[in-house]
Amino acid sequence: MKIVRIDVGSIDSAAELAPLAALGGGAVASFTGIARDDGDVVAIELEHYPAMTTASLNALADEAVVRWSLLGTVLVHRVGVVKVGEPIVLVGTAASHRAEALEACAFLIDRLKTEAPFWKKEHRADGSSAWVEAKGSDDARADKWRN
């Protein structure tokens, strides 16, 4: 089972993860990325490259399924304006055992952050806004997964 979706509406984590629990494995792992209140940030706006985004997420999901023998995976990513405190991304993995589910989940979010064509812009309480800078530490985390 594979679900990959770009969504303009809010993410219901419980509803998205329920199908993973029904696959018969012993482990479901998930990561939820939430719009963080860095100082006076009120919302994060997400831009993406529509022609490329879904294919990019599908390729990552397919790689994870093969590498960790997953029973299923869910990747849901918001675009548009996301208020502080709301989920931006949900990664879910189901496997027979916890090690595979947990590792695949970490792989998916680490690689998504450095490869999937999304860009964040922070909107602040005073009306100003600024693009979020990519972090070198994210590249280092993603590189760990290259054999």
Place this chain on the structure above:
Amino acid sequence: MRLVYFALVREAVGLDSEIRELPEALETVGDCLSWLTAQGDNYAAAFADPSRLRFALDQQMARADSLLKGAGELAIFPPVTGG
């Protein structure tokens, strides 16, 4: 070739996308970038720091030394920040 821009690059260039007839002599993504830089101050500003640029050819991640040949779409954008 169709050129598409995202995020800070889109704002600096002042366009989402455009169709450009590229000179035959341009072979790589980097060649195209150099040529565009000479097309106006907006391009020069958008591409001033190549270390802050990433590329995709026909929706596949590419590099400055990737060959343009046959590609229909070149995307130019800052390092991604999703997730």
